[in-house]
Amino acid sequence: MPQVIRIVTRSSPMALAQVERVRALLAERHPGLVTEVVPVTTSGDRWLGALSALGGKGAFTKEVDAALLAGGADLAVHCLKDMPGDRPLPEGTAVAAYLPRDDIRDAVVSPSGLRLDQLPAGARVGTSAVRRVAQLRAEYPELECVPIRGNANSRLAKLDAGEYDALLLAVSGLERIGQAQRITQVLEVDEMCPPIGAGILALQCRADDTATVDAVAALNHAPTWREAAAERMMLHALQGHCNSPIAGYARAEKDGRLSLRARVFSPDGKRVLATHEWAGALSPDELGMATALELLRQGARELIDEIPH
Incomplete structure (x- = not known):
């Protein structure tokens, strides 16, 4: 019987696109391997308030981790930036591979085509990342930072509906959902320092599942592994x-x-x-x-x- 790897992931369009990337890479490395997708909706996806009320970034990984540990799936695909950094991985799991790092920069998306320094005073910029808010407030105090939640597609829909004048989103995320053409301005890292783990996809398995670990480890990119570890x-x-x-x-x-x-x-x-x-x-x-x-x-x-x- 061919080896089957069940991949658990958040059910957002971006997360599903990331899983398809992993499936393609596994098929290329292991032609006889069969992969199945197990989508879940996390508490972080359902909650539209402040993440701190749910205990932080773990809200995006808790249900995924649970499916992995319960044996309902064999592999989890995470954006590394969404994995909590103040505590270790759930006991019994390990990261088997990091894919080659994508673009780490942030992007401005503005229907008017304006850069941040061209937006009028009081313009509403949508972002809920405290990292982005701090840097925006320092460099562009005349702009208004307005909280926004939801996946990238829903945020773009809110922008198109006129709820915001511009959004800050990750370049890599926009590329993964095929929306890179909407980027108005790419912010270099010296003007918008990226989050820890930006642009990295982490592949997490049960530590004792040697068959899956061995199959996935072939996808690991050593330089990205070193960067992620630091x-x-x-x-x-x-x-x-x-x-x-x-x-x-x-x-x-x-x-x-x-x-x-x-x-x-x-x-x-x-x-x-x-x-x-x-x-x-x-x-x-x-x-x-x-x-x-x-x-x-x-x-x-x-x-x-x-x-x-």
């Missing part, structure tokens, strides 16, 4: 919560060098702690820890703890 360790060491404006990204150079840039903001963006650390002889985990320690030395613990959650 970023996740930094986030874990900072123990930020879902209202903590923490941003950063690691970069694995072609010559093997690894560095990590990171920032912690106050909610209004007026206070910024920043560092850029190189691994040298350090492992990715050690680089993440060293970066966190430097931010803590600058006062990150006090800044994070001052923010209600």
Whole structure:
């Protein structure tokens, strides 16, 4: 009998598109493999209020993890940025592979075709990410940050209905749902520092399911694995919560060098702690820890703890 891998995922159009990417890669590597999709709707997808009321980013992964652990599925596909960083993976699970990293930048989508610096004072910019809000408030205080929830397709529909003047969305997300042509402006990382895990898809399995782990591990991209490990360790060491404006990204150079840039903001963006650390002889985990320690030395613990959650 051919090996069957049941893939559990959120049921949004973007999540389903991500699963199709994984299915295609698995079919290419393992022609005899059969894959099935197990869609679930998470509490984060149903809830339209603040994520902090649901316990943070875990609202997008809890039901997916449960299906994996209960044996209702064999593989979960996650956007790494949506996986909680202040606690370990559920016991009994492991990330078997990270796919090659996609674009980590944020994009502006505006029906008027205007860039952020061209939007009129009072323009309503839709985003619920505290990371984006902090940076927008610092650079464009004349713009109004308006909360928005829902998947990318529903957010674009709200924009088209005139509820917002512009949206901030991930470039990679727009590309995955075939809406990259709607991008008005791509924000470079020095003007909008990305979230931890930006552009990375993580493939999670039960740790004892060796057949699935072995099949999926063939898809792993080693440079992305190193970048993810450094970023996740930094986030874990900072123990930020879902209202903590923490941003950063690691970069694995072609010559093997690894560095990590990171920032912690106050909610209004007026206070910024920043560092850029190189691994040298350090492992990715050690680089993440060293970066966190430097931010803590600058006062990150006090800044994070001052923010209600």
